Amino acid sequence: MADVQLKAATAVVLGVSGILLLWLLDVLLWKPRSLLRKLNRQGIPGPPSRSFFLGNIPDMDRIGAEAKRAADAMGQTQGEGAGVISHDWPSVGFSYLLKWRDEYGPNFIYSMGQIPFLCVTDMDLVKELCLSTTPSLGKPLYLSRDLGPLFGEGIVSSSGPSWTFQRKIVAPQLYLDKVLNMVDLMVGSAEAMVRSWEGKIESEGGMANMRVDDDLRSLAADIIARACFGSSYKQGEEIFKKLRELQGLLVSVSVGVPILRYVPMRKNRAMWKLEEEIESMILETVKARKKDSSEKDLMQMILESADQEGLPPDMSSQQFIVDNCKNIYFAGHETTATTSSWCLMLLAANPEWQDRARAEVVELLKDGQPDSSKIRGMKTLTMVIHETLRLYAPAMIVVRRALQDVKFKNLRIPKGCNIQLPISILHRLPDIWGKDWNEFNPQRFVNGVSGACKSVQAYMPFGVGPRVCVGQHFAMLEMKVVLSLILSRFSFSLSPDYLHAPERRLVLEPGHGVILHITKV
Template sequence: MEDLTILSLKILSVLLLSYIFLRVFYSIWWKPKWLERRLKQQGIRGNPYKPLIGDMKDFVKQVTEAWSKPMSLSHQIAPRVDPFTHTTVEKYGKISLCWAGTTPRLNIMDPVLMKEVLANKQGHIGITPLALNPLILVLTEGLTLLEGEKWATHRKILTPAFNLEKLKGMISVYAESCTLLVEKWKKSIAHSETCEIDVWPEFQDLTGDIISRTAFGSNFEEGNQILKLQKELQKLVVEALHSLYIPGFRFIPTKKSQRRRSLDKSITSMLRTLIERKATLMKTGQTNREDLLGLLLQSNDETNNKHGNKMTIKEIIEECKQFYIAGHETTSSLLTWTMIVLAMHPDWQDKAREEVLTVCGKEHPDAKTISQLKTVNMIFHEVLRLYPPVVAVFKHTYQETKIGNLSLPAGIDLTLPLLLTNHDPELWGSDAQEFNPERFSEGISKASKDHQAFFPFGWGPRTCIGQNFALMEAKVALSIILQNFSFELSPSYTHAPNTEIALQPQHGAPIILKQL
């Protein structure tokens, strides 16, 4: 009987080891090779699969090397910002294959196919699993990371808060924050003719102050305190994401992991207090409903009355976190690169200033005058083309799906390299690497050879809900700066664009300001 028990245990052990071996073999070899074969049968070229690591070693090597030194003062930034994708596309074409570990990654640079992916009519394409990393979810579990019915509900509730007419009422708030920044810069110039200022952190502070004021109204100082904690948490998360990922390591109570948890707890607690107080005051008519939080809470109540489906307090907290990340990073990136580019091209700086002074005089821009700033609008579109805050969009196939003539099996990452597409001479002409706002003189649809080539805020149902907010904010800020200063690049400026959450100047953006 004892021998039979021992034999049974041995058989179970062999079966267990065999199962583990087969699972590992399936994950590391059979599935990746099967997916690779499916893609290559359709004429897709790319790097051959390397067991377990894929192309990660080459990716890290190329990025590390590219970011280790600055580049010449030109707009041909793709080889530095996204060297691995740039090299892959150059070698294998606009539809090309590479590997994120054991997962095949398909680069898609055809604008028509890119929009098909973003439209996702079959509903088989979703957020890449990498975006659902627990470290990222610490920052926010808001709209951009939701799918299905929950995404649809949140989008419907949030949309009224970002209605264009509602945003026009916030222009005075944008101007108030911008005026404070301008006064600060004037004090820095003081009795000298010029001063040097790194505008990258300045614009981060500006956009943070604006999002706090527009989101939380009279409670903006509390909003600014939350922002400071959010920025610290974001820095720790980015640092952790750049290190080697070891499953479960985040649960080890290191000093930084404990600080991340502490910050997350504090941010959540402060937002909960602020939201609950706002909701109580709204019920008694003691507070303004016209800030983003007030509009969100009002829309949430109206949705509940009509359909019985509303956001929980936890979900509202996560959307408030989303306000900060989306509204803070992208606009500060856009404003920073616009200042750098206009410093590089003083003729366009003069044209923009002349237009602002003609349309607005010395008065702050308002909803009417902003709509008349055609040259400023063209400049922002061209900066968004050359220096998009989001350089690529990442998706994942969760079921077999058809894109154009391609049949994509489940389990494939999709990369839509916006930066590379925006710099493609086949789409934008021989001057694709040059700053030429005139290409947008007849609007976005006629700017490129392919009428569908430019979509800096996404496409389809998931187009960025805050695009009008960001562009109006940027126009107000640039207009007020142009009314008060001329500027040029500092001799200490180093041209080194790279990405963390958004495209940013790796070594800052020192600009020499001269008060007008």
């Protein structure tokens, strides 16, 4: 009898193990490769996958390492403030995409672990994808899975009805008419930073050697906190600090290799702990806010919506609040801070454009403060920001996941495939942008985006289509306010301590900060 029971139990274990193994093989191997084969049969080539679990990740690492060694040998990745700065950082950062584009053509396939990608740089197909309004394209699953501790199921990472519901709540609070009413708030926050810079310059004898990107990050955090959550940066400082720490850990996450995110390694344990701490702090903030619901800002709209009908059935009200607060905290300050930092670097390296932008700002402000009407007149500064976003867009790639089989330009893209638009490559196509594609030339935007290149769809710093960044008006206005105040008060040049090293983190950041010599005008 015992032998019969043992054999039965063994059969059950073996059966369950077999089912689990088949499921893993389906998820990790058969399904991703099946998607790639469907595209390959339609004439889309790509590099062979050399690893069972990692796909083309080993090739990406190898190609990247080779490009880095070659660039270091030529002195292209490091430059002193007085030297010539190369803006062609994708030749190292996305060397594998450029290599495969040269080998396989403008559209090609590859896999990152279990994630199949269709990389698209053919402008006809890019245009069709950008103009599409189909609900069959959503955000990639790895945002909410591999990068879940930061993005969760919030507006940045969700798809389908969940995203539609969240967008109805968040987007109206960031429409242009609402954002224009935030100018005074932005000026107030920026003035505090400007005064601190003036104090430092005076204390150092008229010129200060300053790392500005940290200050700009704190300023952007203060602005988003005041504008959207009714609090100052100091009140939410610990949340921002821990989010920044979480970002640092997520940079090293092996996207596309799902097994690793469940292993209790030290890095994973640290991420899980931070995720719990951030959630706890956000809920404490929410609890305090519920006691005073007089303000009608974005935070209040999120709180009210969490109790309404229409909330996605698979999302709790608490998750809705926490995930969207994290999304807005991150997207609302990290991208504008890094872009402002790159903008100051470029103006410091190009004094003729700094002088032009300052002359315009001084003429418009006339010793006053920026307001919505004066900001609309800042044409040169707008051109400078657009060119900064072309060369150093914080979001380096747009990815959409096919939620259903979709067809574009006679190409049937199977459900589950990720469509990748490499912003940093599209922003540098010589046949679209001209022979000066690798130069800082804001003049190209003198007649707007449509006059800057041969196809407006090649410029996408805020994303594309229905999923375009809901905060783009807020970001542009904030950058104009902050940069105009800095230009009107200070003159700056690159410090010899500045090391030009763009780094691919969750956004494109100056790897060693932006260090400037700053004097008062």
